[in-house]
Amino acid sequence: MRIPAPPVRPGTVQVWSDLLCPFAYVGLLRFYRARTRLGLDGAVWVEHRAFPVELFDGPHPRRATDSEVVGVGRIEPEAEFRLWSAPDDRYPHTVLLAAEAVIAAGAQSTAAGEALDLALRRAFWTQSRTISHRQVILDVAAETGTVDVKGLTEALDEGRHRADLMTDFAVAQTDAIAASPTFRLADGTVRTNPGIEVHWEGPFAKGYPVIDSHDPSAYDDLLTRAASH
Secondary structure (H helix, E strand, C coil): CCCCCCCCCCCEEEEEECCCCHHHHHHHHHHHHHHHHCCCCCCCEEEEEECCHHHHHCCCCHHHHHHHHHHHHHHCHHHCCCCCCCCHHHCCCCCHHHHHHHHHHHHHCHHHHHHHHHHHHHHHHHHCCCCCCHHHHHHHHHHHCCCCHHHHHHHHHHCCCHHHHHHHHHHHCCCCCCCCCEEECCCCCEEECCCEEEEEECCCCCCEEEEEEECCCHHHHHHHHHHCC
16 A cells, blocks of 8 residues: 655655765755754754665665765765774664654654754764664763653653654655655655765765765755745
């Protein structure tokens, strides 16, 4: 049975993404930066939805993230991308529990969902932390100062939002969501990887992405549209 994409609440942007997607990290940094510049903090929020790449392609290969950093890191210095520097056996080949944690935090408040999502991305991309591990996820949540860690712990241990994660995956398999990251607005606007044109040199996880063009101002239009609906 085809599962339709959920409606987008007014003043909210749905972001469908994978936590280990560097394009999603760049997109969110640009979105939040533009939101602040446009004076829309508190007026437009992000509702995080999972686009779990590993359920499509299998466990995350380190070669893929390392090669993507080569192409993506140069266009967004504020991301502070770093190659994985922790021991290889600590690399997070799965981030399903972390994605579930973001959904659980979002159920507490939209601000908590935003905070945990961004903190987990930074923990992986800049600090080489194993965000697949329960305790690491909870430690990162505590560092946000926004997430109710006790409530998050209970939600994870009870698997309270696992079905929500799998529902997101079901939607991600439809043509409603093209890839990570995809931004959906209440007025029906849908943008995938806004402002970035990219092609791959060589096969995925063996080659590397080449950014043909990028325009951070693409987020101004998204935010203006979201604020008016």
